Amino acid sequence: MRIATLGLFHEANTFSPIKADRALYADGGVLRGEEIVREHGGAETTMGGFLAAGGWPDVEVEPLLFAFVNPIGPIVRDVFDELLSDMLDGLAKHGPRDAVLLALHGAAVAEHVADADGEIATRVRELVGPDVVIGATFDLHANLSPRLIDALDVATVFQTNPHVDAHRQALKCADIVVRAVRGEIRPQSALVPLPLVVNITRQDTSEQPMADLMATAATIADRPGMLDASVVQGFPYADVPQMGMSALAAHDGDATVATKTATELADAIWAVRDHLQAQGLTVDEALDATAREPAGTVVLLDVGDNIGGGAPGDSTVLLAAAQQRGMGSFLQTLWDPDTVRHCVTAGTGATVRTTVGARHAHSPGHPVQVTGTVRLIADGRFEDTTPTHCGFRFFDMGRTAVLDTTDRHTLVLTSKQVLNSSLQQHRCLGIEPADYHVVVAKGVNSPRAAYGRIATRMLVVDTDGITAMGIDRFHYHHRRKPLYPFEQSGVDSTYSPT
Ligand SMILES: [Zn+2]
Numbered sequence: 001m002r003i004a005t006l007g008l009f010h011e012a013n014t015f016s017p018i019k020a021d022r023a024l025y026a027d028g029g030v031l032r033g034e035e036i037v038r039e040h041g042g043a044e045t046t047m048g049g050f051l052a053a054g055g056w057p058d059v060e061v062e063p064l065l066f067a068f069v070n071p072i073g074p075i076v077r078d079v080f081d082e083l084l085s086d087m088l089d090g091l092a093k094h095g096p097r098d099a100v101l102l103a104l105h106g107a108a109v110a111e112h113v114a115d116a117d118g119e120i121a122t123r124v125r126e127l128v129g130p131d132v133v134i135g136a137t138f139d140l141h142a143n144l145s146p147r148l149i150d151a152l153d154v155a156t157v158f159q160t161n162p163h164v165d166a167h168r169q170a171l172k173c174a175d176i177v178v179r180a181v182r183g184e185i186r187p188q189s190a191l192v193p194l195p196l197v198v199n200i201t202r203q204d205t206s207e208q209p210m211a212d213l214m215a216t217a218a219t220i221a222d223r224p225g226m227l228d229a230s231v232v233q234g235f236p237y238a239d240v241p242q243m244g245m246s247a248l249a250a251h252d253g254d255a256t257v258a259t260k261t262a263t264e265l266a267d268a269i270w271a272v273r274d275h276l277q278a279q280g281l282t283v284d285e286a287l288d289a290t291a292r293e294p295a296g297t298v299v300l301l302d303v304g305d306n307i308g309g310g311a312p313g314d315s316t317v318l319l320a321a322a323q324q325r326g327m328g329s330f331l332q333t334l335w336d337p338d339t340v341r342h343c344v345t346a347g348t349g350a351t352v353r354t355t356v357g358a359r360h361a362h363s364p365g366h367p368v369q370v371t372g373t374v375r376l377i378a379d380g381r382f383e384d385t386t387p388t389h390c391g392f393r394f395f396d397m398g399r400t401a402v403l404d405t406t407d408r409h410t411l412v413l414t415s416k417q418v419l420n421s422s423l424q425q426h427r428c429l430g431i432e433p434a435d436y437h438v439v440v441a442k443g444v445n446s447p448r449a450a451y452g453r454i455a456t457r458m459l460v461v462d463t464d465g466i467t468a469m470g471i472d473r474f475h476y477h478h479r480r481k482p483l484y485p486f487e488q489s490g491v492d493s494t495y496s497p498t
Contacts, residue, residue, distance in 0.1 A: 001181055002096075003174075005050040006064040006087050007103030008120060011141060013237040013310025014109055015466040015474055016073035017362055025079055027416075028396065029069040032090075036063035044391025046103040046137045049170025053101075059178060064090035066103060070417045071310040080110035084120060088127055098181045099133040100124055101174060102152075106142020107235035114240040114478065117142070121151035135177035137170045139163065139390070140203075141235040144191055145242035153180060154187040154250050157230035158390075159214050161203045162421070162449040166391040176227055176250070187227055190258035192266040193246045195491050196484045197236045198276040200303065200444045201460050201469055209272040216268050217247075220261050225252050229265055237309055237467055239476045244483060245269060277485050280462035280469050283321050289459055290438055291327070296456030297433065300440050301447065304364055304465025307335075308389065308446035311467045313417045316357035316365035318440050318461065319409070323368065328408030331433060332440035333397075333425070335359075337415040343374045343401035350374050352403070356411060364464040372405035380414060382428035389421040389446035402429055410436070421446045423454065 010020060031039055040047035040063075047066055054061030065087050075083075091100065102124065108116035117138075125134060133153050138144065140158040149155060156173040158165055179185045205214050213231045220229040227250040234245045247269060249262035269276075280303060281289065290298045305315035313335040322330050334357045346352045352374060355367035380397030398415030405411065410431060418425065420441040426433050433439050434454040441447035444460065444467075451458065462469045472486070482491045 001059050001098045001178065003059065003061045003099045003101055003177070004064055004091055004097045005047070005061055005101040005103065006090065007047065007066050008083060008108055009068040009103060009105045010075060010108040010116070011071040011105050011139065011235060011310060012074045012107060012109035013071060013466055014074055014239045015237055016310045018312065019073045019111070020069050020075040020079065022076070022079050024069050024072070025067060029067055030083070031066045033063060036066050039394060043393040044167045044387065046166045046170040048391060049167040050101045050103060050174055053171060053174035053178070056178065070419070071308055073310065075108065075110040075116065077111045080113065080116060084123060087120070088123060091124065091127055097132065099135070099177045100128060101177060102134065102136035104136050104138055106138035106144055107238055109238055109240055115145050115147060115242055118145045118148035118151070121148050125151040133177050133180045135173040137173045140233045142232055143234050143238055143240060143242045143244065144193070144232055144246050144248065146191055149189055149191040149248070152189065153177070154189055154227065155248060156228055157232050157248060159205065159217065159230060161205045161210070161233065161445045162389045164387045164391065164449055172228065185227065185252045187250050188253060188255040188258045189248065189250045190255065190262040191246055191248050192262040194244060194266050194269055195480060195482060196245045196270065196273055196276070197471060198233050198245055199278040199469060200236065200309065200467070201278045201280055202276045203233050203445050204448065209275040213269055213272070217265055220249065220265055225254070225257065226250070226261065227252055229261060231265065231269060236471050239478050241478055241480055243479050273484055278469065280460040283317060283461060283463060286459045286461040287321055287325060287327065293457060297436055297454055298438055299447065299451045299455040299458045300438060301444050301458060301460045302440055302442045302463050303444050303461060304463035304468045305442045306444055306467035307417055308419045308443045309467035311442070311465050312360050312363050313442050314357045314359055314363050315463065315465055316368045317463050319357065320365055320368050322409070322438065323407055326407070327438065329437035330409040331426070331431065331436040331438070333412040333414055333420060333442065335417045336413045337398070340399050340401045340413045340415050343403060343413065344377055344399065346374055348374050348376055356413065362466055370403070370405045370411070372403040375402040375404050376429065377401050378429055380416070382424045384422040384424040387449050389419060389449055395422060395425065397425070400429065402431065419443060419446050421450055423450045
């Protein structure tokens with residue numbers, strides 16, 4: 001059995017003015033053939049799972065192209081068109097194949113295509129025809145559209161946040177696809193979109209109400225004849241018509257049962273919509289709570305500067321507030337290539353007086369004046385084989401400088417944006433995060449798998465930025481209406497419960 005695998009894993013924050021452009025993708029963002037095996041073979045990623053299916057008897061998995069950059073704004077027109085045509089060219093060559101496995105995020109937006117995932121899946125279907133089985137695995141933050149699901153035979157979705165089951169969901173998808181090619185099953189998928197947005201801080205799948213919803217999906221998936229069932233959280237920072245939550249189900253042979261069970265799951269989600277909304281601590285409240293913790297490490301989750309949601313990772317809001325209070329033993333990363341260059345020029349051991357952070361027009365806060373010693377300069381590459389968000393194993397911060405400031409802050413200044421999803425990000429520089437009283441993690445859910453291991457407390461801080469908690473702070477032009485919680489009334493009439 002010959003299976004091609006390819007994909008584009010992009011989460012687009014349409015409120016970011018920084019586009020996913022050619023330079024970004026050229027810097028390690030596009031992998032082909034053996035490059036995919038080197039980066040993802042043995043990794044806990046979606047692509048790692050698809051590659052592992054190539055070890056099954058009589059199954060050959062051929063990796064063609066995989067594109068990934070850190071979450072940021074929409075993909076520029078030319079780059080998306082080229083990536084898509086490269087994928088289709090690769091599929092057209094050396095065919096035919098029995099199946100295609102797509103590693104997609106589900107919240108990709110290009111400048112000219114609001115539903116980039118739907119476009120990829122539809123074009124792949126047009127190319128291979130109706131008889132080739134197509135499966136896809138999506139991030140839990142997918143904004144799934146009917147057009148996208150219609151182009152596929154089956155889709156699986158990460159069911160953990162932080163995402164530590166990418167590999168498992170990919171294997172499940174591959175298993176369904178392989179059995180479908182062998183004629184053992186006939187997957188029928190159904191999507192029920194909900195007019196509902198879940199707050200970013202209510203998405204942890206180990207907390208309620210998400211834990212119960214995930215358990216309900218798992219129970220439904222275990223019923224006789226069912227192939228899978230998924231709660232899909234959606235990604236709120238994308239101003240596109242398909243933005244929002246959904247329920248997905250797949251049955252062996254009966255589309256009506258698939259629709260009925262997806263609707264049943266959607267009903268369960270809808271019933272707890274009020275519990276999927278949230279408010280967080282202000283900066284002052286969070287720092288007051290931190291000051292009351294006598295020992296251990298408090299991790300402050302900087303919601304507004306969530307790198308995993310497309311924010312720049314250079315907000316100085318918490319740094320400035322800590323500096324103003326004289327709060328020391330403070331550790332954080334900042335994306336600041338300019339200051340890295342300044343530190344490199346000054347050299348290891350030099351004392352520098354400089355400003356850090358907030359380099360962009362949309363960066364919250366202002367550049368903060370610091371004086372410090374350059375502890376070290378590093379190439380910024382590190383590896384983590386323990387569970388991380390999305391299962392990534394290899395990371396690249398670019399040239400990185402560690403600055404110890406006179407107000408007892410340690411600043412890890414990076415040239416590239418990297419999620420704060422691995423303790424190795426600090427440990428590879430000789431920094432032990434557990435030695436600090438305060439660690440800022442620029443994310444909401446993505447830091448939890450790693451930082452949960454060292455934190456005595458994790459506090460969600462309602463900071464400003466293009467990933468802020470309160471979605472009423474953003475101006476949407478393309479979202480559906482009504483959509484809860486934007487519109488509190490009239491929503492029931494657009495959603496038809498069973
Ligand atoms: Zn996600």
